[in-house]
Amino acid sequence: MNASLEAGQSGRVPLEFSDHHGALSILGFWLFLASDVVLFSCLFAVYASYGMRTAGGPTPMQLFHYGPALAETLLLLCSSFACGLCVYQLRRRSTNGTTAWLAVTMLLGLGFVAMEAHEFASYVASGATWHKSAFLSAFFTLVGTHGLHVSFGLLWAASLLVQLRRHGLNAVSARKLYVFSLYWHFLDIIWVFIFSAVYLVGRIS
Amino acid sequence: MSLLGQLFPSSVLRPMELGSDGLIVLTVAGLLFVLTRYRKWGWLWREWITTVDHKKIGVMYLVASLVMLFRGGVDALLLRTQLAAPNSTFLGPEHYDEIFTTHGTIMVFFMAMPLMFALYNAVIPLMIGARDVAFPRLNAISFWVFAFAAILFNISFVIGGSPDAGWTAYAPLTELTFNPGVGENYYLLALLISGIGTLASGINFVATILGMRARGMTLMRMPLFVWSALVSSALILFAFPALTVALGLTMLDRLFGSSFFTIAHGGMPMMYVNLFWIWGHPEVYLLVLPAFGIFSEVVATFSRKRLFGYASMVGSLLAITLLSFGVWVHHFFTMGAGAAVNAFFGVSTMLIAIPTGVKIFNWIMTMWGGRVRMTVAMLWQMAFIPVFVLGGATGVLLAVVPGDYQFHNSYFMVAHFHTMLIGGVVFGFLSGLYYWWPKMFGYMLDERQGRWAFWLYFIGFWVTFVPQYLLGLEGMTRRMYTYSAGFGWTTLNQISTLGAFIMGAGFLVLVFNIVYSMLHGERDLTGDPWDGRTLEWSLPSPAPEYNFACLPTVAERDTWWEAKREGGAVAARLRAGDIGPIVMPKPTAVPFFIGLGFFVAGAGMVFSWWVVAAVGFAGVLALLVAGWFDYRDHEELSRDVVLRAEAAAGRVQA
Numbered sequence: 040m041n042a043s044l045e046a047g048q049s050g051r052v053p054l055e056f057s058d059h060h061g062a063l064s065i066l067g068f069w070l071f072l073a074s075d076v077v078l079f080s081c082l083f084a085v086y087a088s089y090g091m092r093t094a095g096g097p098t099p100m101q102l103f104h105y106g107p108a109l110a111e112t113l114l115l116l117c118s119s120f121a122c123g124l125c126v127y128q129l130r131r132r133s134t135n136g137t138t139a140w141l142a143v144t145m146l147l148g149l150g151f152v153a154m155e156a157h158e159f160a161s162y163v164a165s166g167a168t169w170h171k172s173a174f175l176s177a178f179f180t181l182v183g184t185h186g187l188h189v190s191f192g193l194l195w196a197a198s199l200l201v202q203l204r205r206h207g208l209n210a211v212s213a214r215k216l217y218v219f220s221l222y223w224h225f226l227d228i229i230w231v232f233i234f235s236a237v238y239l240v241g242r243i244s
Numbered sequence: 245m246s247l248l249g250q251l252f253p254s255s256v257l258r259p260m261e262l263g264s265d266g267l268i269v270l271t272v273a274g275l276l277f278v279l280t281r282y283r284k285w286g287w288l289w290r291e292w293i294t295t296v297d298h299k300k301i302g303v304m305y306l307v308a309s310l311v312m313l314f315r316g317g318v319d320a321l322l323l324r325t326q327l328a329a330p331n332s333t334f335l336g337p338e339h340y341d342e343i344f345t346t347h348g349t350i351m352v353f354f355m356a357m358p359l360m361f362a363l364y365n366a367v368i369p370l371m372i373g374a375r376d377v378a379f380p381r382l383n384a385i386s387f388w389v390f391a392f393a394a395i396l397f398n399i400s401f402v403i404g405g406s407p408d409a410g411w412t413a414y415a416p417l418t419e420l421t422f423n424p425g426v427g428e429n430y431y432l433l434a435l436l437i438s439g440i441g442t443l444a445s446g447i448n449f450v451a452t453i454l455g456m457r458a459r460g461m462t463l464m465r466m467p468l469f470v471w472s473a474l475v476s477s478a479l480i481l482f483a484f485p486a487l488t489v490a491l492g493l494t495m496l497d498r499l500f501g502s503s504f505f506t507i508a509h510g511g512m513p514m515m516y517v518n519l520f521w522i523w524g525h526p527e528v529y530l531l532v533l534p535a536f537g538i539f540s541e542v543v544a545t546f547s548r549k550r551l552f553g554y555a556s557m558v559g560s561l562l563a564i565t566l567l568s569f570g571v572w573v574h575h576f577f578t579m580g581a582g583a584a585v586n587a588f589f590g591v592s593t594m595l596i597a598i599p600t601g602v603k604i605f606n607w608i609m610t611m612w613g614g615r616v617r618m619t620v621a622m623l624w625q626m627a628f629i630p631v632f633v634l635g636g637a638t639g640v641l642l643a644v645v646p647g648d649y650q651f652h653n654s655y656f657m658v659a660h661f662h663t664m665l666i667g668g669v670v671f672g673f674l675s676g677l678y679y680w681w682p683k684m685f686g687y688m689l690d691e692r693q694g695r696w697a698f699w700l701y702f703i704g705f706w707v708t709f710v711p712q713y714l715l716g717l718e719g720m721t722r723r724m725y726t727y728s729a730g731f732g733w734t735t736l737n738q739i740s741t742l743g744a745f746i747m748g749a750g751f752l753v754l755v756f757n758i759v760y761s762m763l764h765g766e767r768d769l770t771g772d773p774w775d776g777r778t779l780e781w782s783l784p785s786p787a788p789e790y791n792f793a794c795l796p797t798v799a800e801r802d803t804w805w806e807a808k809r810e811g812g813a814v815a816a817r818l819r820a821g822d823i824g825p826i827v828m829p830k831p832t833a834v835p836f837f838i839g840l841g842f843f844v845a846g847a848g849m850v851f852s853w854w855v856v857a858a859v860g861f862a863g864v865l866a867l868l869v870a871g872w873f874d875y876r877d878h879e880e881l882s883r884d885v886v887l888r889a890e891a892a893a894g895r896v897q898a
């Protein structure tokens with residue numbers, strides 16, 4: 040860390056690492072992500088144990104369909120890619136480019152949340168509530184926790200859009216954007232595991 | 245159910261609870277009167293409620309922790325009074341269940357954890373040569389979220405009813421079918437909310453220690469207390485999410501009708517038990533490791549000798565940290581996971597005795613050949629060694645799986661974990677309190693009274709818990725509210741109760757010691773009353789708000805000790821030219837209101853008042869979002885102010 044800080048004074052490191060407090064905040068956020076990994080690990084473990092405990096309710100095979108899950112996956116992966124381009128524009132110090140790609144990130148994320156909400160609503164409408172079985176409790180909690188994370192991220196991104204308009208790019212707003220991008224890519228990785236462990240495995244077994 | 249019936253069920257209308265209502269009203273009225281009479285509201289608001297200074301946050305944690313020690317201790321004395329005679333009717337069975345639940349929960353979450361954070365906040369930044377923690381505002385949020393969660397938990401016994409499923413709150417006993425009141429809701433919400441504060445503190449201290457050490461302080465030059473805070477905070481990051489999941493799923497079952505632990509819909513109560521202890525075992529290590537760190541500082545200072553085996557001390561800390569995640573099944577060998585699983589966890593549990601033994605020998609070897617000063621801090625350190633060895637040995641007995649089938653859930657086990665948590669954690673934190681008290685407050689705790697408190701507490705400890713080991717061997721199980729005279733347990737129970745009251749007397753002397761010393765104690769004018777070894781002793785007591793006018797440079801371990809040897813009394817003097825302006829975090833009321841918001845949200849959820857809960861959460865969210873737009877959370881302390889303060893303390897070279 041000290042090496043990167045000294046380099047920062049000579050202007051060779053990105054804006055978001057250029058002051059000590061910013062670099063420290065980024066470290067702090069990595070630590071938060073580490074604990075969030077544990078949170079999701081526990082939820083995955085619960086789901087893995089409960090996946091077959093359908094208690095006479097619908098099974099994963101009956102419930103899940105490739106189509107919506109695949110569409111959600113594509114939306115979130117593209118959103119994550121847009122977020123990467125947003126940080127690329129940040130590195131080029133382009134406020135307009137950063138803003139535009141952040142907006143694209145949000146739109147795609149919004150699409151994901153809307154599709155997931157629709158998916159959940161359709162399950163509940165067909166009688167598959169989480170009261171019905173341990174499997175459904177675990178499913179709604181694991182996927183829903185991820186969905187809540189994404190929704191919170193959208194609120195966060197909206198505030199970043201306003202901050203970019205108000206302050207432009209400086210060490211503080213750059214750091215906030217970078218931290219948001221870490222969060223967004225992290226949620227993307229979690230989703231890849233959800234897609235594999237919940238939807239794919241559910242269709243096979 | 246009517247609102248009044250919901251708020252005041254029969255369980256909170258017993259004489260004992262009504263008496264407590266009276267005392268609570270009197271205490272609050274007294275506080276309000278004193279604050280108003282002496283015009284202290286502004287002082288309270290400016291100096292404490294809105295502060296982001298880690299040292300003041302440490303003091304607030306300490307006060308909260310001592311209040312909780314009082315509540316948890318009263319609970320303990322009530323339990324022991326009930327057990328002092330066979331067939332006692334002092335407490336009914338439901339009442340007894342409630343009190344052992346609140347005793348355990350308060351002691352672990354609202355006494356031990358904040359005492360640990362009190363000491364982290366008080367000294368960690370000073371020991372690493374930093375001006376604050378990495379995220380001062382987050383630090384204040386951690387405190388207020390904890391404080392309001394503690395209040396939420398503590399009001400349960402007079403409003404709505406206490407939780408009564410034990411501090412472990414095993415499913416399915418906590419499911420609505422078996423436990424319909426609001427007590428368990430209080431337990432779940434209070435712990436979920438305080439968990440947020442704990443996690444934030446864990447992140448804060450790992451970032452502080454990794455990112456804010458003085459120039460030259462490599463990892464292997466850090467004081468051992470800093471090492472222990474680092475690994476213990478890392479344990480928070482990796483353990484607490486499991487508790488959040490365990491409690492969160494129970495809450496979803498109770499409040500929102502999911503089916504995680506209801507057997508009728510395919511749920512598995514054992515899932516809860518596993519998740520709980522995946523957190524629970526690392527939890528006890530994350531409490532005891534900082535105590536190990538304190539002992540390492542205290543024993544070196546009061547033996548006037550370098551800590552023996554520094555590298556092996558660090559190595560054993562790391563080994564205990566890693567092993568702590570591989571032992572959780574030993575809490576439920578009797579679940580019958582099979583011989584192979586139980587054997588694995590039995591062996592991994594015994595392995596922990598090895599690094600712990602290394603530490604015990606290193607502390608003894610540090611004293612060996614040193615010039616040992618028997619201060620109160622050192623007494624706690626020395627008392628810890630035999631107590632912890634006894635606790636460790638009985639722990640190894642419990643790890644022997646076939647033996648555990650006999651000991652499980654007996655008083656032998658109760659005595660074992662009290663030996664570890666009192667002998668390790670409480671002795672350690674009290675040692676740290678006596679050691680760092682002058683640094684925190686600027687005056688010494690009276691040593692003679694401290695000895696009284698120590699001997700009462702130490703003797704009381706043995707008198708309480710040795711009989712409990714024996715009771716366990718004679719078949720008395722934990723959490724039984726009474727027993728019949730024919731069992732032959734009466735005498736041992738009476739001795740144990742006597743011991744508990746001796747410990748209670750020790751606590752009262754400790755409180756007297758604090759109050760007396762506040763008024764008459766010797767002021768610490770040197771800043772280094774113990775002839776210390778680490779950087780916090782290079783500062784005046786208490787440290788100025790910015791801690792270090794000039795950030796120190798570290799060339800070796802025990803850097804202050806070495807500086808004193810080379811520079812004598814002038815080691816702390818600064819050159820006026822080196823002093824510059826200092827950027828400080830600005831005070832803010834936001835953390836307080838975030839805590840309040842969580843309290844409102846939690847109370848709303850406890851009683852299923854969804855509008856109230858929504859208002860609370862909306863408030864928290866609004867404060868967070870407002871915080872995102874605040875780019876001016878720092879202010880500058882001018883060079884003049886710093887220079888004047890340092891000169892007044894006589895710390896600037898002529």
